[in-house]
Amino acid sequence: MERRSFLKHTGATSAFIGLGGLGLSACSGSGPKHLTILHTNDVHSHIDPFPEDHSAFPRKGGIARRAALIEEIRRENPNTLLFDAGDIFQGTPYFNFYGGELEFKLMSMMRYDAATIGNHDFDNGLEGFLAQLPHAGFPFLSANYDFKDTILDGLVEPYKLFQLDGLKVGVFGLGIMLKGIVNDALYGETRYLGPIEMAQEMSDILKKEKQCHLVVCLSHLGYEYDRGELPSDLDLAAATRGIDLIIGGHTHTFLDRPVVRKNKDQQDVLVNQAGCYGVNMGRIDFYFDKTGIRADGATINI
Amino acid sequence: MSLKIQHFVIFVTIVVCLSCRQEQQTVTSITGKELLIHEDLPASDSIEAFVKPYREHLNSVLDSALAYAPRTITRTDGELNSSEGNLMADIVMQETNPIVIARTGREIDFVMLNHGGIRSLISEGDVTARTAYEVMPFENTIVILGMKGKAVRDLVEYLVKSGEPHPISGLQVRIGKDRKLRSFQVQGMPFDENKMYFVATSDYLAKGGDYMDFFKSRDTLINTGYYLRNAMIDHFKKVDTLRASVDDRYIRID
Numbered sequence: 013m014e015r016r017s018f019l020k021h022t023g024a025t026s027a028f029i030g031l032g033g034l035g036l037s038a039c040s041g042s043g044p045k046h047l048t049i050l051h052t053n054d055v056h057s058h059i060d061p062f063p064e065d066h067s068a069f070p071r072k073g074g075i076a077r078r079a080a081l082i083e084e085i086r087r088e089n090p091n092t093l094l095f096d097a098g099d100i101f102q103g104t105p106y107f108n109f110y111g112g113e114l115e116f117k118l119m120s121m122m123r124y125d126a127a128t129i130g131n132h133d134f135d136n137g138l139e140g141f142l143a144q145l146p147h148a149g150f151p152f153l154s155a156n157y158d159f160k161d162t163i164l165d166g167l168v169e170p171y172k173l174f175q176l177d178g179l180k181v182g183v184f185g186l187g188i189m190l191k192g193i194v195n196d197a198l199y200g201e202t203r204y205l206g207p208i209e210m211a212q213e214m215s216d217i218l219k220k221e222k223q224c225h226l227v228v229c230l231s232h233l234g235y236e237y238d239r240g241e242l243p244s245d246l247d248l249a250a251a252t253r254g255i256d257l258i259i260g261g262h263t264h265t266f267l268d269r270p271v272v273r274k275n276k277d278q279q280d281v282l283v284n285q286a287g288c289y290g291v292n293m294g295r296i297d298f299y300f301d302k303t304g305i306r307a308d309g310a311t312i313n314i
Numbered sequence: 315m316s317l318k319i320q321h322f323v324i325f326v327t328i329v330v331c332l333s334c335r336q337e338q339q340t341v342t343s344i345t346g347k348e349l350l351i352h353e354d355l356p357a358s359d360s361i362e363a364f365v366k367p368y369r370e371h372l373n374s375v376l377d378s379a380l381a382y383a384p385r386t387i388t389r390t391d392g393e394l395n396s397s398e399g400n401l402m403a404d405i406v407m408q409e410t411n412p413i414v415i416a417r418t419g420r421e422i423d424f425v426m427l428n429h430g431g432i433r434s435l436i437s438e439g440d441v442t443a444r445t446a447y448e449v450m451p452f453e454n455t456i457v458i459l460g461m462k463g464k465a466v467r468d469l470v471e472y473l474v475k476s477g478e479p480h481p482i483s484g485l486q487v488r489i490g491k492d493r494k495l496r497s498f499q500v501q502g503m504p505f506d507e508n509k510m511y512f513v514a515t516s517d518y519l520a521k522g523g524d525y526m527d528f529f530k531s532r533d534t535l536i537n538t539g540y541y542l543r544n545a546m547i548d549h550f551k552k553v554d555t556l557r558a559s560v561d562d563r564y565i566r567i568d
Contacts, residue, residue, distance in 0.1 A: 074351060079361040080358040139431070177342060195539055225340075287348075294348065297344065298341050298344050302339060310342055311342070
């Protein structure tokens with residue numbers, strides 16, 4: 013009886029078919045799955061390519077070229093996620109003139125999926141960041157900046173789940189300690205929480221509770237430190253369990269290729285960083301199968 | 315009715331969840347690489363078109379003349395002090411003093427910056443905001459440090475020992491032929507070991523950048539939040555003609 017009236021309800025029926033279809037396409041892909049992750053960091057308002065006579069990066073970078081390359085990769089593999097690991101702001105007159113509006117608008121046009129917050133993203137204060145947020149068509153993620161007592165309360169989430177082709181990807185953000193590198197007045201009542209502890213908490217939620225196939229950390233902690241007074245991405249990789257990929261920033265580190273480290277459970281973690289100023293873009297491809305091979309048995313070709 | 319829709323939603327949710335839960339996906343292989351954004355890559359037309367009006371506006375403002383330099387100003391025209399170094403340190407003194415007085419009731423006693431921090435010369439001709447970006451591409455702010463006694467003496471010793479014409483203002487330094495310190499004064503007055511001096515520098519140097527460790531031995535630190543570059547631009551707007559020369563603030567005597 014209940015079922016009959018249920019089917020009579022045409023609106024609900026079409027909704028059922030629609031959702032059923034979605035369910036099928038989202039979950040029943042039978043062949044091996046392929047996920048591409050693209051990432052930038054420390055772009056620092058570099059929109060135009062570097063000039064011919066630049067000492068370090070002549071003719072390199074440029075957002076229009078990056079956008080075209082991203083589109084090409086998306087055409088090859090629609091299961092592509094695009095992230096930024098912070099310090100979007102500050103570095104060219106574009107920021108001084110437009111306060112980050114153009115950076116956010118362009119990143120939205122390129123369909124960035126998420127970003128974390130770098131220390132320079134506080135350069136116009138919390139007010140300056142808030143003023144530009146409406147231009148960002150993507151979420152900012154931070155698990156260790158507590159904005160509860162600030163005007164950003166409720167506007168920054170610790171993590172986000174992405175569902176592509178039946179794959180569940182959990183992404184969370186981490187930021188560097190602000191005291192000492194950012195003027196106190198600019199970050200106000202933002203509370204900095206221990207990044208390693210928060211990372212483990214996030215990883216546990218995403219992997220165990222949310223059953224993610226992949227856990228990605230967007231980190232603005234920095235790649236590695238000599239003196240070790242602040243936790244780096246390499247420290248983070250070694251001190252946690254459950255994270256598959258750490259996308260880094262802050263130290264403007266140019267790597268030849270991503271590095272592989274062992275986590276607390278002796279499983280592989282990938283750590284990558286794409287230099288700075290949009291000169292490089294990182295690309296990581298994950299291939300999945302239902303063969304039941306343990307995740308740590310994956311072959312890593314880098 | 316609404317109850318039925320609720321049931322239906324729950325049912326669909328369960329179906330979707332069950333079908334998802336069956337996926338035992340595991341990673342079988344991973345590849346990773348860095349993609350260089352180079353000049354042979356095609357550019358997105360839509361992005362180009364979107365940026366264009368912003369770029370044109372920015373360039374028109376950046377390239378409009380704020381002042382005129384009758385002669386090229388460079389950091390390499392003097393042995394112990396340079397025209398450009400003097401200009402930079404004097405700009406910091408002049409443009410920051412009103413802020414410091416308003417906040418503390420005290421004036422800056424002297425300024426010290428680093429020679430290496432001047433990234434470009436100022437060519438003869440029109441001086442623009444772009445000039446300021448070329449000379450000072452870094453996002454450095456001006457900070458005021460309360461320093462006394464040994465820290466100030468270490469600062470002067472460092473300056474002498476470095477052999478570089480680090481930009482100074484408000485400080486008069488004399489060295490001998492042997493390149494040893496003979497005397498130094500602050501604002502024309504003899505150095506007072508016990509006086510607390512207000513020293514303006516960049517936030518970068520205040521953290522000990524360029525091995526200026528003496529800046530870490532300070533009693534107070536006030537970050538003005540005022541960018542060095544903005545001080546330059548504000549100064550360019552105030553003057554018609556930008557003049558700077560090598561002078562006698564730091565010299566060798568016989």
